[in-house]
Amino acid sequence: MKLPTPEQEQGHRNATVAGAAKGLFGGLAVALPASFIAHKRWPYYRALPPSLKALGVVTVVVPSFAIAAERAGLAYERSQWHDIGQEELDTVRGREQAKWDTMSSGQKFADFAARHQFSVIGLSWAASVLGAYTWISRDPYQTTLQKIASTRVWAQGLTLGVIIAGAALTHSHRRKAEADHTWLDIIEQEEREKAARK
Template identity: 45%
Template sequence: MKLATEEQIQGHTAASRRGAAEGTLVAGTIATLGSIYSHRRWAYYRNLPPSLKVLGVLIITAPALSIQAERRGLEYDRSQWEGDGVRILDMQEHQEMSRWETLSTSDKIADWASRHEYSLIVGGWALSLAVAGGIISRDKYQTTAQKVVQARMWAQGLTIGIILAAAGLKTGHNKGESASRVRHDSVILRPTMSKVLRFL
């Protein structure tokens, strides 16, 4: 196993910092513009305390910062691989692409969902919060605090539904893989069993 040199460590750190800056800039800009638009568009958002508005921007910016930093670090690591490591990675990518091409549409959806499970859950939570907030904001008889609580409760309920659906899809996908593995094993074992029975 080859140890990383000081130059490679510094390069990885620089790539991760560049990714963190990119994630912060893009996500921070989008979140800030969204906050400004919401402040101008909806009275209930204007009435929220500034700390909650800042928290909303941070909730969007912080994950983007860490994700982009990790992506840039992994890209740098990949650029440093050479020889057999690159060949093995290329072979694994080719095998994965071949497997993907043989899957049916429903299996592709299940496979994609299982690999992006957390993104779907967080995205579903954010979407359900936005939709619930938009619907509840029309109620003239509730205070801003009541509307925020109602929107949060609806988002939590819908997120639990998304988590249960994801668990069901994952269980079904795993059962399908187990069944195909059992069929494959039974094809291998059938000649062996027939030989054993003949011997007995």
């Protein structure tokens, strides 16, 4: 394993800080206007203590900050690969793209959902909360607290269904997954290069 040079370490640090800044400002660009709109439109949100409003903003900003920083650092690391490992990654990517091109729409959806299951579960939870609240809020006989409680119950039930479906999808995806033998390809390539040099 080759140790990184000081220039590479500094480049990684710079890329990570730049990614973190993008994530921070992106999260603020979403969370602050959403909080402002909620404050103007809903008296219930207006009545919340500032600490809970700040928690809502932080709940959006911190994950976007951390995820963007990590992705930027990983992207920088990948940009530094220039050897047989990079060739193997390109080969694997080509195989995956060829496999993707032969899939039907249903298979593509199942593959995407299996690879991004937490995003799908999170989005389905948000959609179920929004949909349930939109449907329940039409009831003129329930108070706001009853509507919120009903929304929570419906959202939990719908999310549980999505989690079960995600587990079944992941299980079927794992059974179909092929074994990763990229290490064997790398060894064979290195042996061919050694033989060519002799």
